[in-house]
Amino acid sequence: MRQLFPLLLLLALSFNYTYSQRPGGDRERGPITISGKVLDKDDNLPLEYATLVLQSVNNPDQITGGITDIDGNFKVEASPGKYNISIEYISYKTFKLPNQTLTENKDLGTVRLALDVAQLEAVEVVGEKTTVEVRLDKKIYNIGKDLTNSGATISDALDNIPSVTVDADGAVALRGNGNVRILINGRPSALAGFGSTDALQQLPADAIEKVEVITSPSARYDAEGTAGILNIVLKKEKTRGINGTINTTVGFPDAASLTANMNLRKEKYNVFTTLGYSYRTPPGNGFADNIYLGDESVFDRIIEDRDINRMNSGFNLNLGMEYFLTETSSVTASAFGRTNNGEDITEIVSTNFVGNDINRITQRIEDEQEEEKSAQFSLNYNNDFNTEGHKLTVDLQLSYNEEFKPTPINEQETITNTGFDGARLNIEELELQNEYLAQVDYILPIGDAQFEAGYRGNWEQSDTDFYLEDFNFDTGAFVPNLGLINRFVFNQNVNSFYTQYGNKLGDFSFLAGLRLENTQLKGEIVGADIEQLQEIIGEGIEVNFDKNYLGLFPTLNLIYELAENENISIGYNRRINRPRGRFINPFPSQSSRTNIFQGNPDLDPAFANAFDLGYLKRWDKLTLTSSVYYQKETNSFERIQEETGQITTDGIVVIRSIPINLATNERVGAELGLLYNPTKWLRLNGSFNFFEFNSDGEFNGINFGARNTSWFSRFSSKVTLPSKIEWQTNAFYRGPTNNAQTVNEGIFSLNLAFSKDILKEKGTLALNVSDLLNSRRRISSTQTPFFTSESEFQWRERQITLSFVYRLNQKKQRREREGERNDDGGDDEYGS
Known part of the structure; x- marks a missing residue:
C-alpha cells in the first residue's frame, strides 16, 4: 500500500492538472516552474517519491503538482496564481506554505522533512x-x-x-x-x-x-x-549514500560473531558488502541402546553414550557492485567467499553385554577436523526495456568448494580386558566441488498478459578422495587399508529450457508453463579394487555409471479473487529429486565400526506430481492462509538398515544404512496459518500442518512399505512492553513420525527474545534464548529382524546470546522505496 500511494496520488494530480489546462484555466501568462529538493531532516538523505501538492486558493478543487526523483529533486509546471503549497511523504510531517502568490519561476530550495512518530x-x-x-x-x-x-x-x-x-x-x-x-x-x-x-x-x-x-x-x-x-x-540496501548495519553477538555456550552489512549508492553505481566472523562451540550429545537378535554377534546388547564438543570459526565475505549502464539496464558483479575451521571431538563410551552381564567397556574418541573454503563469482546483466515489465536478464556463476577432513580415531578398553587390542584409524577425506551456471530469462508483457522463456545450464562435479590407515599393533605402525582407499568422481549436468504464459482476466489470473530438462548423472571409481568393492555393495549394481534422463515438467497456477482481500489458488507441478553425491557414493563411511552409511550407485531420480489448493482471507486485524495438498512420488528415496554379512574382529555384526528407490510414496496434507494483530502492541502468529504419507516397495525381498500420520505446529507472539521493550516467544512442536523401521517421538522447543532500541533508535540490544527447555532432541526407536535400537540425539544444547545492532544512516523499519532496482530473483505479477 505504501508503494501504491505515490502512484495513485500522482494519477490524481495528473488528472487535475489536465483538467486545469482546459479552457477557462488561468493560462494567459504561460506556465511557470516550481522547483526544489526534499531531504530527510536527520540524515540528509534524499526522499524519492515525496509529493509536491499545489492547491489553488480560489478553486480548491484545482490541484496539481509532482513527485521527487531519485535525488529528491522536483520540477513542475503550473499556471500563475495563488496556491497552498505542501510537500508530503508518508510517515513524515507535512511541510506547508499557505497562500503563496506565484507569478514567476520559483525555487523553494532544500526542504527537510522530519519523521512523524505517530x-x-x-x-x-x-x-x-x-x-x-x-x-x-x-x-x-x-x-x-x-x-x-x-x-x-x-x-x-x-x-x-x-x-x-x-x-x-x-x-x-x-x-x-x-x-x-x-x-x-x-x-x-x-x-x-x-x-x-x-x-x-x-x-x-x-x-x-x-x-x-x-x-x-x-x-x-x-x-x-x-x-x-x-x-x-x-539483503541489499538500495538507499542512496553510505548506509548499513553492524551486528555483534556474544553467547553461552561460547559464541561470538560480528557481521557488517554496508552499502554505498551513487547515481551510476551501487556497492554492497557483507562481512562476517563467527565463533561457536555448540555441544551435543547422544545415546543408543542396541539389542542384537541373531546368533552371529558375540554381544547381545551394546549401550553407547555419546558426548560431542564442537568448535567452529569462520569468515564470510560477500562483495558486489551494480553499475547502471542506462536508466533501464545494469550489470552486477559479485564475489562470495567463506572459510571455516572446525573440530568435532566425539567421545563414545560403549558398554557391551553378554546376556545380562557386562563383558566389556570401551572408549572411542573421534577427532574430526575440518578446513573448508568456498568461493562464488557471479555476473548479472539486467535490462528493463520499459516500465511495463519487458525484461531480459543474463546470469553467469562459478562456484568452488574445498573441504578437507582429517580424522584420527582411537578406541580402547577402559575397564574389563577381554583381549581386545582396540582400534586406531587415521582418516583423511578431501572433497572438491565445482559448479558452473548459465541462465537467460526473457519476459515480454502483452497487455495484461505476460510471456516468458529462458534457458538454464547447470554443471556440477564433486571429487571425493578418501584415505584410510589402520594401526598394526604387532608392528606399532599405521598401514594403508588398500581395500577402502578410494576416489569417487561424480558429475551432475542439467540443461533445461522453459516457457510460460500468464494472464489476468478480470478476477481470474493464471500462469501456465512447461519445462524441458535433460539430466546426466555420471559416477566413476578411480584407483580402487572394483572386484572387492562389488562384493561389498552386491552384484548387479554398476559402480561406474553414466545415466541420462529427459523429462517434461508442466506447471499450472491459478488464482481467483473472491474479493479485494480474499482469493482461492490452485497449483499443479511435476518435480524431480536427483540423488546427491553422498547418496550414490558406494564407499562405506568409517565414523563407526559397527554402524555405517553407504551410498547406492544404482539409485535413480524420483519423480512427483503435486497438487495444491489454497485459500487466503485478510480482515482488518487478521490474515488467514490455508491449503490442502496431494503428492504422488515414484521411485521415492528411503533410507533402510540391513545386515552387511560382515562381523568385526571382536564379534560385532556390522549394520549399514543405505538409500534405496521404493515404488511409490503418496502424501496428503493440510496447513493453516493465522496472523492476528489485535492492537499495535501485540502480534500473534500461528500455523498448523497435518500430513499423512503412504510408502510402498521392497528391497532384497523385504517389504519396506509404511504409513505415517504426523503434524507440526508453531506459535509466535510479539508484545511491546513498557519502555518500548519488545518480547517475542516462539514455540514449536512436531508430532511423532515413522517409516518402515523407525519411529521418532515428538519434539518440542521454545525460544524467547527481548529487544530494546537505544541511541535514538540507531541501535538495538537483543537477548535471545534458543531452546529454553533444552528439549530439542530426536528420540527414536528402530525395529528390524536382526536388531532393535533405542536412541536419542541432541545436535545443539540450549543457547543464550546477547546482540547489539547499530544502524548507520538508516532508520528502523525504513520503508522500501518504489522504483528502486530489484535483485530478489525476479518477482513479477505472475511469479518469480
Missing part, C-alpha cells in the same frame, strides 16, 4: 500485517522482524518459517518432506553448500531479507526438489 508507529503496525505476501506460485515471509533471529544462523531463521522444519541434524524439510531445493537469490549457491545444509548452520541470519516458500514452483525454476523450493533472498 504516523511511523502506524506504518510499522501495517508492516507487521504484511509479513506474508501471496503470489501465484509462492508465499513470501519477511523475517527481518523476528527478534529470535538476532545472533542466530540461517538454519535458525528457516526453522521459524511456517511450513518449514529443521530437525536435530540440521536437515531442512518443507511440509514434512525433506526433498526440498534451497536457492540463494533464486539460484544454486555455494552458500547453500551444494545441497548440504552445513553452511546454513554457520552463516548469520542477519544477512537475510526474506524467505520465499515455493510449494508450487512455476516453470522458471529448476524442477529439482519434490517438496518444493526455499529461496533465501539476501
Whole structure:
C-alpha cells in the first residue's frame, strides 16, 4: 500500500492538472516552474517519491503538482496564481506554505522533512500485517522482524518459517518432506553448500531479507526438489549514500560473531558488502541402546553414550557492485567467499553385554577436523526495456568448494580386558566441488498478459578422495587399508529450457508453463579394487555409471479473487529429486565400526506430481492462509538398515544404512496459518500442518512399505512492553513420525527474545534464548529382524546470546522505496 500511494496520488494530480489546462484555466501568462529538493531532516538523505501538492486558493478543487526523483529533486509546471503549497511523504510531517502568490519561476530550495512518530508507529503496525505476501506460485515471509533471529544462523531463521522444519541434524524439510531445493537469490549457491545444509548452520541470519516458500514452483525454476523450493533472498540496501548495519553477538555456550552489512549508492553505481566472523562451540550429545537378535554377534546388547564438543570459526565475505549502464539496464558483479575451521571431538563410551552381564567397556574418541573454503563469482546483466515489465536478464556463476577432513580415531578398553587390542584409524577425506551456471530469462508483457522463456545450464562435479590407515599393533605402525582407499568422481549436468504464459482476466489470473530438462548423472571409481568393492555393495549394481534422463515438467497456477482481500489458488507441478553425491557414493563411511552409511550407485531420480489448493482471507486485524495438498512420488528415496554379512574382529555384526528407490510414496496434507494483530502492541502468529504419507516397495525381498500420520505446529507472539521493550516467544512442536523401521517421538522447543532500541533508535540490544527447555532432541526407536535400537540425539544444547545492532544512516523499519532496482530473483505479477 505504501508503494501504491505515490502512484495513485500522482494519477490524481495528473488528472487535475489536465483538467486545469482546459479552457477557462488561468493560462494567459504561460506556465511557470516550481522547483526544489526534499531531504530527510536527520540524515540528509534524499526522499524519492515525496509529493509536491499545489492547491489553488480560489478553486480548491484545482490541484496539481509532482513527485521527487531519485535525488529528491522536483520540477513542475503550473499556471500563475495563488496556491497552498505542501510537500508530503508518508510517515513524515507535512511541510506547508499557505497562500503563496506565484507569478514567476520559483525555487523553494532544500526542504527537510522530519519523521512523524505517530504516523511511523502506524506504518510499522501495517508492516507487521504484511509479513506474508501471496503470489501465484509462492508465499513470501519477511523475517527481518523476528527478534529470535538476532545472533542466530540461517538454519535458525528457516526453522521459524511456517511450513518449514529443521530437525536435530540440521536437515531442512518443507511440509514434512525433506526433498526440498534451497536457492540463494533464486539460484544454486555455494552458500547453500551444494545441497548440504552445513553452511546454513554457520552463516548469520542477519544477512537475510526474506524467505520465499515455493510449494508450487512455476516453470522458471529448476524442477529439482519434490517438496518444493526455499529461496533465501539476501539483503541489499538500495538507499542512496553510505548506509548499513553492524551486528555483534556474544553467547553461552561460547559464541561470538560480528557481521557488517554496508552499502554505498551513487547515481551510476551501487556497492554492497557483507562481512562476517563467527565463533561457536555448540555441544551435543547422544545415546543408543542396541539389542542384537541373531546368533552371529558375540554381544547381545551394546549401550553407547555419546558426548560431542564442537568448535567452529569462520569468515564470510560477500562483495558486489551494480553499475547502471542506462536508466533501464545494469550489470552486477559479485564475489562470495567463506572459510571455516572446525573440530568435532566425539567421545563414545560403549558398554557391551553378554546376556545380562557386562563383558566389556570401551572408549572411542573421534577427532574430526575440518578446513573448508568456498568461493562464488557471479555476473548479472539486467535490462528493463520499459516500465511495463519487458525484461531480459543474463546470469553467469562459478562456484568452488574445498573441504578437507582429517580424522584420527582411537578406541580402547577402559575397564574389563577381554583381549581386545582396540582400534586406531587415521582418516583423511578431501572433497572438491565445482559448479558452473548459465541462465537467460526473457519476459515480454502483452497487455495484461505476460510471456516468458529462458534457458538454464547447470554443471556440477564433486571429487571425493578418501584415505584410510589402520594401526598394526604387532608392528606399532599405521598401514594403508588398500581395500577402502578410494576416489569417487561424480558429475551432475542439467540443461533445461522453459516457457510460460500468464494472464489476468478480470478476477481470474493464471500462469501456465512447461519445462524441458535433460539430466546426466555420471559416477566413476578411480584407483580402487572394483572386484572387492562389488562384493561389498552386491552384484548387479554398476559402480561406474553414466545415466541420462529427459523429462517434461508442466506447471499450472491459478488464482481467483473472491474479493479485494480474499482469493482461492490452485497449483499443479511435476518435480524431480536427483540423488546427491553422498547418496550414490558406494564407499562405506568409517565414523563407526559397527554402524555405517553407504551410498547406492544404482539409485535413480524420483519423480512427483503435486497438487495444491489454497485459500487466503485478510480482515482488518487478521490474515488467514490455508491449503490442502496431494503428492504422488515414484521411485521415492528411503533410507533402510540391513545386515552387511560382515562381523568385526571382536564379534560385532556390522549394520549399514543405505538409500534405496521404493515404488511409490503418496502424501496428503493440510496447513493453516493465522496472523492476528489485535492492537499495535501485540502480534500473534500461528500455523498448523497435518500430513499423512503412504510408502510402498521392497528391497532384497523385504517389504519396506509404511504409513505415517504426523503434524507440526508453531506459535509466535510479539508484545511491546513498557519502555518500548519488545518480547517475542516462539514455540514449536512436531508430532511423532515413522517409516518402515523407525519411529521418532515428538519434539518440542521454545525460544524467547527481548529487544530494546537505544541511541535514538540507531541501535538495538537483543537477548535471545534458543531452546529454553533444552528439549530439542530426536528420540527414536528402530525395529528390524536382526536388531532393535533405542536412541536419542541432541545436535545443539540450549543457547543464550546477547546482540547489539547499530544502524548507520538508516532508520528502523525504513520503508522500501518504489522504483528502486530489484535483485530478489525476479518477482513479477505472475511469479518469480
